[in-house]
Amino acid sequence: MDKGEDAMLEVRLEGLTLRVANVKRSIEFYGGKLGLRVEIDKAPQFAMIRVGSPTGGTIGLLAHDSANSLGSISMTPEQRAGIHVELTTDNLDVLYEHLKARGVVFFEPPHEEPWERSMRAHDPDGYTVEFAEGRRGHRGVT
Numbered sequence: 001m002d003k004g005e006d007a008m009l010e011v012r013l014e015g016l017t018l019r020v021a022n023v024k025r026s027i028e029f030y031g032g033k034l035g036l037r038v039e040i041d042k043a044p045q046f047a048m049i050r051v052g053s054p055t056g057g058t059i060g061l062l063a064h065d066s067a068n069s070l071g072s073i074s075m076t077p078e079q080r081a082g083i084h085v086e087l088t089t090d091n092l093d094v095l096y097e098h099l100k101a102r103g104v105v106f107f108e109p110p111h112e113e114p115w116e117r118s119m120r121a122h123d124p125d126g127y128t129v130e131f132a133e134g135r136r137g138h139r140g141v142t
Contacts, residue, residue: 015057016060016085017060018061019062019075025124026124034104036051045062051087081128085128085129087131092110092119092133093110096119096131117133
């Protein structure tokens with residue numbers, strides 16, 4: 001492949017969407033407690049949360065489809081907890097204290113892993129929200 005073809009193959013992650021039981025409750029968590037920007041509020045069906053700058057990624061919050069018996073509402077709490085929304089910050093300890101003061105309950109406070117320093121909380125639907133210090137994959141661990 002030449003360079004022109006490589007450039008056409010670039011892929012970016014713009015965001016992800018979570019199925020939630022109550023869009024307003026999720027807006028209160030992601031927008032109110034975490035302090036992320038609510039870009040679209042079409043509750044009770046949908047909301048979009050912007051992470052970081054105006055060009056940052058998004059977290060979509062989509063109400064469960066109760067008409068679909070095989071949809072996300074049938075996920076177990078363990079399955080939801082296994083889904084991680086992974087965010088980063090430059091100062092984990094300061095963010096931890098800030099979010100704790102806003103009412104975020106962490107089930108893992110800041111701690112060291114072999115590959116990163118991180119902390120984790122659950123959102124209202126049981127999805128794991130993980131914060132890591134520094135940019136993911138840039139700690140020099142191979």
